[in-house]
Amino acid sequence: MPKVAYVHPDGSRDVLDVSEGTSVMQAAVARGIDGITGECGGSAMCATCHVYVDAEPSHAQHLPPVGADEDEMLDCTACPRAPDSRLSCQLVVTAALDGLVVRLPGHQR
Template sequence: MSKITYVQPDGSLETCDVSPGKSLMLAAQSKGISGILGECGGQAMCATCHVYVDESFLDKLPAPSEEEDAMLEEAASDRRPNSRLSCQIDASDELDGLVVHVPAEQLW
């Protein structure tokens, strides 16, 4: 299990245990964490699960696919160098302690 912390726009924290291989989007939805919509069901087609990944973990993640990269350009909140779609990040032992920040907006 990996402990993943979701930081809400107001600064509140929600930490949950995520099984290896489960996406951060599905974990957030199953735990009722607000701000992670995932309207496309995790297919990297909507950008409503956009998060800002703690920069100390960026080198532990695979590079975004072309599809993810294109969708990040469509995100409602500003794209940053640490922007990722949470549906494309699967929990692993290497990501234990990961912190992601939920943007203020997910929809246009």
């Protein structure tokens, strides 16, 4: 099962085993990871699952491109948008993303 690391603003991290086909947001919400709210349930409509992706070259090629809805919502995040910003609801875990690291922003609202 692929592992995803969630790095908190204080540097602590939670590493979860995530079933393939589950979004990074769904896994975090199901396991009570502080820092990801996912108010819209994964519809790319709220920006409360904003993360910064530490995309190693091996992971970057396996991430889906940013869609129009995600791009628009990334302009509405509580913490500043950066080149590595993504909505974690749009990142579906696959075996190729094993070891993915996402950094949580200081706040989501």
